[in-house]
Amino acid sequence: MNSAGSVSPTPPGPAMQRPVTRSRTSLWASILGVAIGLVFFLFPIYWMLVTSVKPPSEWLTNPPVFIPDRLYLQNYTDALFNWGGLKGLEDSGIVAVSATAIGMVLGTLAAYALARFRVGGTNLSFFILSLLFMPPVAIGIPMFLFWSALGLVDTYIALVVQYLTFTLPFVVWVMKGFFEDLPVDREESALVNGASRLRAFWDVVLPNARPALVATGLLAFIFNWNEFSIAVLLSRGRVTTLPFILPTMMESHYVLWGDIAAMAAVGALPVVIIAFLLQRYLVRGLSFGAIRSE
Amino acid sequence: MRGRLLTILLLAPAAIASLVFVYLFIAWTFYASLTSWNAIRPLKGLLPDFPIIGLANYQTLFATQRFWPNDVFNTAVFTVAFIILSVAIGLLLAILLDQHIRGEVLFRNIFLLPMALSFVVTATIWAWIFNPNTGINQLLDPLGINAVRTGLLSFAPLKPLWDVLDFLRIDVLRLGLTTDPRAALGAVVIAATWQMSGFVMAMFLAGLRGVSEELREAARVDGATERQIYVHVLIPQLRPVLVSVIVILGYISLKIFDLVFIMTRGGPGIATDVPSIFMYLSAFQSQLYALAASIAIVMLIVSAIVVIPYMWSQLRSEGQA
Numbered sequence: 001m002n003s004a005g006s007v008s009p010t011p012p013g014p015a016m017q018r019p020v021t022r023s024r025t026s027l028w029a030s031i032l033g034v035a036i037g038l039v040f041f042l043f044p045i046y047w048m049l050v051t052s053v054k055p056p057s058e059w060l061t062n063p064p065v066f067i068p069d070r071l072y073l074q075n076y077t078d079a080l081f082n083w084g085g086l087k088g089l090e091d092s093g094i095v096a097v098s099a100t101a102i103g104m105v106l107g108t109l110a111a112y113a114l115a116r117f118r119v120g121g122t123n124l125s126f127f128i129l130s131l132l133f134m135p136p137v138a139i140g141i142p143m144f145l146f147w148s149a150l151g152l153v154d155t156y157i158a159l160v161v162q163y164l165t166f167t168l169p170f171v172v173w174v175m176k177g178f179f180e181d182l183p184v185d186r187e188e189s190a191l192v193n194g195a196s197r198l199r200a201f202w203d204v205v206l207p208n209a210r211p212a213l214v215a216t217g218l219l220a221f222i223f224n225w226n227e228f229s230i231a232v233l234l235s236r237g238r239v240t241t242l243p244f245i246l247p248t249m250m251e252s253h254y255v256l257w258g259d260i261a262a263m264a265a266v267g268a269l270p271v272v273i274i275a276f277l278l279q280r281y282l283v284r285g286l287s288f289g290a291i292r293s294e
Numbered sequence: 295m296r297g298r299l300l301t302i303l304l305l306a307p308a309a310i311a312s313l314v315f316v317y318l319f320i321a322w323t324f325y326a327s328l329t330s331w332n333a334i335r336p337l338k339g340l341l342p343d344f345p346i347i348g349l350a351n352y353q354t355l356f357a358t359q360r361f362w363p364n365d366v367f368n369t370a371v372f373t374v375a376f377i378i379l380s381v382a383i384g385l386l387l388a389i390l391l392d393q394h395i396r397g398e399v400l401f402r403n404i405f406l407l408p409m410a411l412s413f414v415v416t417a418t419i420w421a422w423i424f425n426p427n428t429g430i431n432q433l434l435d436p437l438g439i440n441a442v443r444t445g446l447l448s449f450a451p452l453k454p455l456w457d458v459l460d461f462l463r464i465d466v467l468r469l470g471l472t473t474d475p476r477a478a479l480g481a482v483v484i485a486a487t488w489q490m491s492g493f494v495m496a497m498f499l500a501g502l503r504g505v506s507e508e509l510r511e512a513a514r515v516d517g518a519t520e521r522q523i524y525v526h527v528l529i530p531q532l533r534p535v536l537v538s539v540i541v542i543l544g545y546i547s548l549k550i551f552d553l554v555f556i557m558t559r560g561g562p563g564i565a566t567d568v569p570s571i572f573m574y575l576s577a578f579q580s581q582l583y584a585l586a587a588s589i590a591i592v593m594l595i596v597s598a599i600v601v602i603p604y605m606w607s608q609l610r611s612e613g614q615a
Contacts, residue, residue, distance in 0.1 A: 026520070033390045034401060037383075041405055044419045044488065051422075062432050106307045113304035122609050129609070131312050133601040135549030137570040138590040139319040141326065141577050146319075165315040168308045197300060226412030228552040229570075233578075243414040247556045250418065257422060264415045275410030276403055 048268075052076065052261035059257045075262035083249060085263050088242040092267070094156055095241060096224035099163035104217050106164075107171025108209075112201060114172065115179035125176075131169035136229045144233050154236040162230045167220045174219075178212040179205070215278050222271045242267035320594065327351055327587035334581045342583065351588040361589065365569050371462050371479055372486075372568070373547035379487040380543055381536070384494025389524060391495070392502045402499070405492040413489065417556035420485035424557075426470025443467050463565055472558050475565035482554050482566055489553075490546065494539050501535035502528055541604040548597050569593050 051059065055072040058065045079085040114124065147158040182205065190200040206213075228243040235244050246267065249260045322341075328349070331342040356362045387405055391398050408416065423430050430439075447456060447467055459465035464480035471481035505528055513523045551570035554560060560567035560575075569589050577586035 030390055030393055030395060033386060034395065037387055037390070037401070037405060040488065041408060041492065044423060045407065047423070048415075048419050060428050063436055064433055109304040110308040113301045117298075117301045119301050119305065125609055126605060128308075128312070129605050130602075131316055133545055133597060133605070134316055135551075135570065135593055135597055137549065137551050137574060138593045138597075139316065139323060140574065141583055141587055141590070142319040142322040143315075144578075161311075162315065165311055168311055172308055222410060226414070228412060228414050228556075233574075243412050243552075246414050246418055250421065250556070257428065260418060260422075264418050268411050268415050271410045271412075272407065275406065 048261045048264055051257055052265045054258055056256075056258060072258070075258040076266070078256075078259045079262040079266060083259060083263060084240060084245055085242070085266055088240055088245045088263075089266065091156075091239050092225055092241040092243075095159045095163065095239070096221055098156070098160045099167050099224045100217055100221045102160070103164050103167030103171050103220055104213065107168045108175050108213065110168075111172045111175035112179055112205065115176050116184075128169045128172050128176075131165070132173060134166070136166070137233075140229075140233050143230070147234060153234055154238045156239060158234050159231065159239060159241075162234065163224050163227060167224060170220055170223070171216055174216045175209070175212065178209060178216075182208060218274050218278055222274060225267075225271055323587045323590050326584055327591050329584050331584040331587075332582045344584070351584045352592070354585060355588050355592070360564050360567060361569070361572060364564050365567050365572055368463070368479060368566060369548065369568055371464065372483060372550065373544055375462075375464055375480070375483045376486050376490075376547055377540055377543045379483060380491040380494045381539060383487065383491040384539070385498050385529075385532075387491070387495040388498035388502055391499055402496065405495050407492065408489045409493045411489065413552040414556055416485055416489045417553045420481065420488070421472060421557045424471040424481045426473060440469075443469070473562055475562050478558055478562060478566045482557055485557060486546075486550070486553055490543060494543070497535050497539055498532060501532045505531045537604070537607075541600060544600050545597060548593065548600065 050066070050068065052075050053071045053073065054065060054068050054075075058068060080089075113119065114128075143162060144153065147153045147155075150158075152158045187200045187204050190204050191197070195203065226243060227241070231241050231244045235241070242263070246260065246263055249256065249263060326342055328346050328351070329342050329344040330347045330350070331344040332351075391402060395401075422428060423433075446452065456465055456467070459480075460476040463476060463478060464483060465474075465476045466480040466484065468474040468477035471477045471484075509527060509531075510523055513527045518526070549570060550568055551574070554566055554568055555571055555574070558566045560571040570593065573586045573589035573593070576582040576589065
């Protein structure tokens with residue numbers, strides 16, 4: 001299992017060349033397959049983007065307008081200012097950054113303790129993993145009652161704490177796998193030379209863990225940025241994250257597709273950029289470490 | 295023992311958070327599911343001030359058509375269709391990209407793109423695409439899609455097939471998928487597949503690349519064609535990846551909420567209703583808290599049945615490594 005390799009900062013070299021004898025038909029089949037795949041995956045995103053820059057008169061025309069002749073950016077100003085998109089960006093940002101940052105600090109420390117001191121054994125690992133497979137809606141009632149008893153429904157702190165209950169086990173799980181695969185010799189030589197555990201962790205382990213930390217942190221950020229089930233349970237209109245706002249826009253009498261598309265694009269942009277930057281890590285993280293090598 | 299104290303300190307925040315906010319909440323939900331708390335009344339302390347009535351809520355639940363058979367049926371159809379479609383598309387794409395075609399990295403990125411989006415954005419886009427007045431029918435109208443559609447649907451020899459698909463609510467040739475009960479579940483399945491099949495592709499691609507080049511080479515020397523190599527050598531090696539994929543997709547299906555809630559609200563009628571939506575609406579719209587709690591507990595039990603054997607096998611293989 002070369003999972004340490006899977007979190008190295010450099011991309012893997014060009015795939016090993018092998019002589020491929022391919023018939024003409026299979027070549028065409030490949031091209032056709034890729035083409036269909038591209039249309040299937042890209043068209044919905046293209047359509048969202050193109051709708052977001054169309055004037056209202058072109059939202060529902062038949063035949064549809066595939067390439068608008070000019071950019072109509074008022075959808076974006078409407079989404080940001082009339083629909084509360086700006087507030088949504090702010091709230092999503094505050095909640096996702098806080099939950100991710102706290103989750104990374106606490107989760108990385110816990111992961112290190114689990115990986116090095118071997119406490120709890122399989123039972124503790126099982127316990128953590130079980131948290132990852134928790135349907136959030138299933139604990140919705142006590143979650144809501146707990147925060148309303150504290151008078152904290154619709155606040156940042158409620159969302160951040162609830163997001164942490166999913167971010168923490170995720171960070172612990174992925175980072176634990178990473179620490180377990182990290183060679184211990186340099187840490188041990190630091191310990192022998194009189195460094196404390198924490199000092200060794202800080203000076204020796206963390207610098208080596210940087211790529212894994214970045215990847216895990218960005219993935220956790222994506223989850224938190226995209227979260228909807230908890231937000232809809234704990235928001236009453238004061239703290240409104242982008243995933244909370246978007247569905248409310250579809251409830252109006254006349255559905256403003258351009259505004260909705262613009263809002264969706266605003267919400268998607270940060271995570272799409274992140275996903276492109278770290279697509280190599282995406283799969284390992286999303287499979288909760290089930291896939292450990294690339 | 296300084297090391298021990300340190301360990302406890304490092305682990306405490308994560309452990310307390312999960313104990314209180316997950317396991318205590320589950321225990322609370324289980325308790326609530328045993329009470330008669332199906333009306334608005336303020337709580338006494340943090341526990342519902344209602345008598346315990348045992349498993350009556352579960353009896354009611356399974357006597358409610360909306361849950362049994364409807365929601366269970368929908369979840370089963372959704373889970374199976376979603377897994378089959380995602381695995382088929384993911385495997386095909388993985389094999390395609392395994393051919394070392396030019397632009398592989400770009401294509402892989404594009405296929406993974408939907409996975410980064412939230413289910414909310416996916417649901418919004420696909421609700422639009424499947425809207426009968428705005429979406430796919432209109433987009434493809436110039437290509438004569440409607441003639442093909444109606445032609446196929448009225449083609450007598452295929453009628454049994456359409457009947458089965460109608461019954462399963464995945465007959466995606468119908469018009470206006472999200473508004474036709476015979477097709478609405480299919481619409482949700484397509485949106486979910488769009489989001490997750492890139493992930494399946496990446497898992498399979500990683501699995502294929504993990505098979506040693508020598509193994510392929512040996513098969514080639516033995517005179518196997520590329521297709522035979524995939525069917526007899528490579529795909530059998532993907533078994534463990536397939537298990538992971540099925541468990542993860544299955545878990546996503548069992549807890550699916552946002553995608554369906556935004557695309558169809560469980561409708562038309564209850565044609566796409568799933569337990570999480572029923573639970574959400576029972577609790578927060580109808581104030582049937584105890585009934586909702588019993589739905590939550592059933593969901594948790596079913597998830598556990600799917601996930602726990604998988605987790606144990608994962609942990610065992612990890613222990614051996």
